[in-house]
Amino acid sequence: MIASTPAFFISFDSLKDLFVNLIQSLGFGESFGWVAFLLAGISISFLIINVMVMATAFYTWFERRMIGRFQVRRGPNRNGPFGIFQPFADVLKLIMKEDTIPDAADKPVFTLAPIALLAPTLMIMIVIPFGTYLRDDALLSNLNIGILFIVGVTSVNSIAIFMAGWGSRNKYAILGSMRGAAMLISYEIPMALGITSVLLLSGSLAMTQIVQSQSIWFILVMPMGFFVFMAASTAEMSRTPFDQIEAESELGSGYNTEYSGIKFAVLFLAEFMAPIVTAAIVTTLFLGGSQGFDFLPGGIWFAIKMFVLIFLLLWVRSTWPRLRIDQIMGFAWKVLFGLGLFNIFLVAVEFMVAVELGHTKDDGSLTTEYMLIMAAVNWMVTIIAFVILANFVGKKKYHRPEPTASPLANMGIGGD
């Protein structure tokens, strides 16, 4: 097992084997296997927390730099080359600030909320298969219900945000978290629908299996599913155009109004970790995970795809205005829910046809040729659906009728 895994990759199993060997070489017997298990678990947690925190730190720098570029300014450029140490300065500042808790706050809830928001985000990373796709090499490779785990764990988000708003006993915070509770729960459904369509094709809940079944990337096979999932997950991490939970211009700062110091830093961390995690999930589900050409290892391809997605999310964030809360809810239930169901229907029908015509491989997944046909059909259907939506539901075709002057005013110069 260890021999077949690339040297740069660490998984729970490889670490466990390492510690078992270590313990045995120190002269302890088989009965100390639990120590190896524990040490492997601690090592994985340590690794994930540190790598993710550092990745998020540099992501905040990247985001601020890029948004600076979008806004015709430079962005942070004072600390270190290109301002790359800006996140450290930020975190240092936040840690040194006084950690205030409002008098009227519900203290345990208020204190637990940042942890409850950060933990699930970190936990998602353990089932993401970073490495070369031919092996079972997610950090926690033996989890055969990977995607179900993700759906379950991300649901904790809405509770954490509600805890933060409720605990801080602030009207702005409670408004933000009420919006959050309504919005996050609504968008779970289109997100789950997007995932379901992936599962129909992959035939497995394991993330590694999902990656293996993508002989054609699922973004090509079912663009509508990708769109639904992407929109829903943008809402799940509450970024523009769905940033109702914070809504700087409306609620001040939304659910985290009362937070300061290290608690705010943790909330901030969770919030900025969300795009990275979402990009990792989308890469796994729709962009073929670590698939790529041979001249680079799979992990690098995975990172490149994540980076493209993160940039896409950043682009959206820095350009679009925000929707109103009722429009956001309407978008979830009227548009995304319908599109998601339609997509599942489409994929399911195509899958049944494939089974009837014998286009399946031995493990139940579809042949590459059939996936190409599906891709052609689905792209056409998606484009038609979007054109119909844009023209009949959207306001893109809004025509400003020629205004007629009100009779209430008379400028006395012959009505020019």
Next chain:
Amino acid sequence: MSTIRTEPVTINLGPQHPSTHGVFRLRVTFDGEEIIDVEPVFGYLHRGTEKLAESRNYVQIVTLTDRMDYVASMSNNLAYVRTVEKLAGIDVPERAQYIRVISVELQRIASHLMATGFLLNDLGALATPLVYCFRERERILDLFEMLCGARITLSYMRPGGVFQDAPDDFWNSLNTLISDFPNYLDELESLITTNEIVLARTIGVGLLSDTQAVDSGVTGPVLRAASVKWDLRKANPYEVYDRVKFDVPIGNSGDTYDRYYVRLQEMRESIKIISQCIEQIEPGPVRTETPYFIRPPVGETYSSVEGPKGELGFYMVSDGGISPYRCKVRAPSFINLTPLKDMLTGWKMGDLIIILGSIDIVLGEVDR
């Protein structure tokens, strides 16, 4: 099981709030997200401009007017010096009138750019459109710096003209700006005017009917967006506005989108006015000699101009001394807030911010 008991929540929006455009406070009662009652509270930026004017002489008051609508000082200057000229019977040389018109139209563009940028900011667009608007506004402020050395609090005008002629550099830069600006406005429009989210958020939101608008004394782009064609530059031409051709753009229904769009079109009209002024302007003096202590005859007068935010008027009473006996400002930002409650009631939290943003208030002028 009984139903869940709900009750309205009263929230103080402001005086410290990112989107109230200054120290404005709104006591809003919400039923969930819906607004059921609004009570504006202002006066946090009251500096007693009108009272201070009574102890300053007529030239010194110009600096006070800068600080009223601090994003449109030129228009304030013009409204004030015109009132003094009318009160004291001072003639203004023609070149000075042209320079004044050019500078107030530039100021109108700058002010409308700020209004548009902040409206988009209120819509939640994370400052990107705002910075784009500010980039162009900077060029106008550079022009002002050439004119008078200041960028915001300009004090450029004096009773009897302007305090110095525009330098030669100014005309070159102005010509470049005029030729660039329509392209820039096209760019802005392509980003905002057809943006699906902007349309969804603004169309039909914050309706103000023409009757309501006229009844509550609203003026400026807010009034014209409600399809009332009323513009003092046309209705009561002052300076050289009777010699230039321009349209008065109006809106359809008086919603937030119309208010945005009317401002955008007014910027195009301002460009037209400026380019005509550049063609017509001729060399000559820019200031009538007036004594430093102007002593207008005993009497009272009211004079108003079409500022970027609406009818900006000064009512001044002279007792024959070196200072006015009374100086009252008709501040458009303040009066445009009159129909606020009607406009806001029934809309949601997010709409409140953009409706307030589309009225385009400046607290320095509301509170004076």
